[in-house]
Amino acid sequence: MVTDACRDWRNEIAATAAGRPDPLRAQGLAAHLEGCPHCRDELAELAPVARALQLVDPDRLADPPAPPEGLGRSVVSAIREVRRSDARAARWRRAAIAATAVAGAAAMVAGVLALSTRTDGPDAQIVAFASAPDGVVASVELSEAAWGTQIALDVDGLADETDDVYWLWLSASDGDRVAAGTFRGDGHMQMSAALPLEDAARVWVTDASDEVVLDAPVD
Ligand SMILES: [Zn+2]
Incomplete structure (x- = not known):
């Protein structure tokens, strides 16, 4: 069970996972962890x-990059999502805590994120799916490309639902939809759609019976 005490310890758990515990709070945290399986799980998950x-050794990065532009926004939208939805709160809270731990180790993290997003242009846009089934967490990163829009899709939890094939779509503001590809289950997937990013108004996923599974506006 998550208690007020758990919420008080949240930042310290993230800091401890990141190897930067506050010595003044370490004993108190140890005591809380001893009595709280929930927080023990959280620490085990973050570590x-x-x-x-x-x-990642930041000194070895020839050209230490700045954190990507979308990072702040994605952290904020993750936190907003926590407040909005009780049903998905646990998963999103973990995402927000992970983001906090990540932000705490700024230099190293900037390196990691830059390594994983190096191919993205300056206009990459991160969209979290506000509309998703319980237990499913998904987001896309949209980047401008010569052929339209490049889409990096991250899905977690769909594989638990079914083994079906899913379709990813981009829609323009007039409602015309453009297919970006098909996928099955969870993972990090690269897709593309022949619709310029500036014209994209909606990104969404349908299942085998053409029901909408994931849905988000693009602004
Ligand atoms: Zn706790």
């Missing part, structure tokens, strides 16, 4: 992410 981040 591998934080460890992976620490493997």
